[in-house]
Amino acid sequence: xxxxxxxxxxxxxxxxxxxxxxxxxxxxxxxxxxxxxxxxxxxxxxxxxxxxxxxxxxxxxxxxxxxxxxxxxxxxxxxxxxxxxxxxxxxxxxxxxxxxxxxxxxxxxxxxxxxxxxxxxxxxxxxxxxxxxxxxxxxxxxxxxxxxxxxxxxxxxxxxxxxxxxxxxxxxxxxxxxxxxxxxxxxxxxxxxxxxxxxxxxxxxxxxxxxxxxxxxxxxxxxxxxxxxxxxxxxxxxxxxxxxxxxxxxxxxxxxxxxxxxxxxxxxxxxxxxxxxxxxxxxxxxxxxxxxxxxxxxxxxxxxxxxxxxxxxxxxxxxxxxxxxxxxxxxxxxxxxxxxxxxxxxxxxxxxxxxxxxxxxxxxxxxxxxxxxxxxxxxxxxxxxxxxxxxxxxxxxxxxxxxxxx
Numbered sequence: 230x231x232x233x234x235x236x237x238x239x240x241x242x243x244x245x246x247x248x249x250x251x252x253x254x255x256x257x258x259x260x261x262x263x264x265x266x267x268x269x270x271x272x273x274x275x276x277x278x279x280x281x282x283x284x285x286x287x288x289x290x291x292x293x294x295x296x297x298x299x300x301x302x303x304x305x306x307x308x309x310x311x312x313x314x315x316x317x318x319x320x321x322x323x324x325x326x327x328x329x330x331x332x333x334x335x336x337x338x339x340x341x342x343x344x345x346x347x348x349x350x351x352x353x354x355x356x357x358x359x360x361x362x363x364x365x366x367x368x369x370x371x372x373x374x375x376x377x378x379x380x381x382x383x384x385x386x387x388x389x390x391x392x393x394x395x396x397x398x399x400x401x402x403x404x405x406x407x408x409x410x411x412x413x414x415x416x417x418x419x420x421x422x423x424x425x426x427x428x429x430x431x432x433x434x435x436x437x438x439x440x441x442x443x444x445x446x447x448x449x450x451x452x453x454x455x456x457x458x459x460x461x462x463x464x465x466x467x468x469x470x471x472x473x474x475x476x477x478x479x480x481x482x483x484x485x486x487x488x489x490x491x492x493x494x495x496x497x498x499x500x501x502x503x504x505x506x507x508x509x510x511x512x513x514x515x516x517x518x519x520x521x522x523x524x525x526x527x528x529x530x531x532x533x534x535x536x537x538x539x540x541x542x543x544x545x546x547x548x549x550x551x552x553x554x555x556x557x558x559x560x561x562x563x564x565x566x567x568x569x570x571x572x573x574x575x576x577x578x579x580x581x582x583x584x585x586x587x588x589x590x591x592x593x594x595x596x597x598x599x600x601x602x603x604x605x606x607x608x609x610x611x612x613x614x615x616x617x618x619x620x621x622x623x624x625x626x627x628x629x630x631x632x633x634x635x
Contacts, residue, residue: 257317257493261292264483265310266322267303268388269416273438277481278322281351281501288500299415302326302389304337311344315488317497320348323484326392333391346494348483349501355455356397356479357439358468359448361427369452369471372431376407385409386420386429397433397454397477404472424448435479454478 264282268274275297282293298306303326313319321327327341358369366372376383385402387395390413402409412429414420417438423429425447432439433454440462442448452468453459454477469475483501485494 257496258289258291260318261294262289262317263294263296263313263319264322265296265298265306265319267298267300267306267324267326269299269418270297272388272417273435274322274324274388274417274481277352277437281322281483285497285500289496297416299389301334302330302391302395304330304334307341307345308339310484311339311341311486313486315346315486315490317485317489317493319486320497321345321484322351323482324393325396325479326389327484329391329393329396344487345484346487346489348485348494349498350480350482351501353478353480354436355453355459356393356433356477357436357443357453357465358397358401358431358433358451359424359439359443360431360451361424362447362449363427364430364449366451367449369466369468372451373405373407373471376405376409380408381410383407383409383431384412384429386412386414386424386432388417388420388434389413389415393477393479394433394435398431400477401433401468401472401475404475421448433477 262285264278264285266275266278275295279295282295286293298309303324307321307323307327307330310319310321323345330337331341358372360366360372364372364375366375385398387398389395394417395411395413398409398411401407409431412423414423417434420429420432420434421438421442424432425442431451436453436459439448439450443450450465452466452471453462454468454475456467456469456476458465458467467475483497485497
């Protein structure tokens with residue numbers, strides 16, 4: 230029989246750690262956190278995940294590393310997280326496709342709802358129906374008419390089978406009775422260049438990823454998939470205004486592997502919210518449909534009475550909304566200063582080039598004048614030579630006549 234000598238202090242530490250969840254949560258996280266995204270880098274989902282990763286890094290004191298694992302509409306990313314140790318150090322930036330997958334794929338090695346622990350919702354948004362500028366349509370009705378006139382020839386891009394982008398398009402196709410060929414990509418970053426080039430005809434992409442191309446004039450927006458027009462983008466109609474009853478909302482959140490300790494899940498959830506009070510909505514500040522803000526003074530007062538320091542930190546703390554906004558503004562201001570400086574340098578360079586071009590033009594004009602003068606002198610010389618030749622010819626003729634007479 231084997232025997233091991235273990236100090237009582239060590240055993241005490243093991244049992245205290247096992248029986249005291251608070252102690253375990255206090256030590257978390259002990260190393261960088263991996264946040265896995267099921268879509269390619271550069272798209273709207275990836276951008277949102279990276280913003281959240283920065284947010285969590287500031288609050289948890291550990292770096293959050295974003296890893297993009299594309300394929301099968303986010304299933305590869307989900308499987309990687311589900312198969313990882315349930316210690317809170319590997320998380321999934323979950324998307325609608327992760328839940329939808331159970332209905333589309335018969336042989337998945339996991340059950341997403343059973344094998345994950347929900348941590349927090351991150352955002353809810355709409356998708357945006359966009360087309361290339363070269364497509365001769367300007368409205369949802371125009372697109373339906375175009376698709377009916379070109380049956381079997383219209384293609385619809387998506388970010389993969391079973392994604393919200395894919396199913397938003399399938400819902401549109403079913404409700405309008407048009408035909409569209411589905412062209413799945415591994416992510417928005419590869420889909421949008423093909424759309425702008427006109428290789429595909431439409432995408433129902435996430436609003437966060439699509440709106441930048443629309444604002445830049447690279448794509449044309451036809452409609453949002455939400456039931457109401459989107460705040461700040463009221464000039465873009467809803468698809469439902471043309472196709473009554475159409476609606477497709479999108480959500481994103483954070484999940485961890487099943488078995489993740491509740492106290493660690495709580496730490497993560499509170500970190501996503503910002504602090505013990507949570508988001509602005511939890512203190513009575515909400516955004517209206519028209520983009521304006523409303524304040525519930527009773528809710529704000531109640532929150533302040535229950536936890537005044539947390540409310541103050543929500544606005545003015547080192548990681549609060551006000552501080553984060555100021556940091557963002559400062560970053561853009563600094564970036565603007567750098568850009569302005571570079572523009573100034575570029576203007577100086579252009580001025581120098583303009584001065585050099587002017588000097589070159591003056592030099593060329595001088596060369597042309599000198600060359601013209603040389604041509605004029607050469608013409609004069611040639612005329613003189615011609616006159617001399619004529620004179621010599623005449624003199625020789627006269628000599629020949631005189632010789633003949635003699």
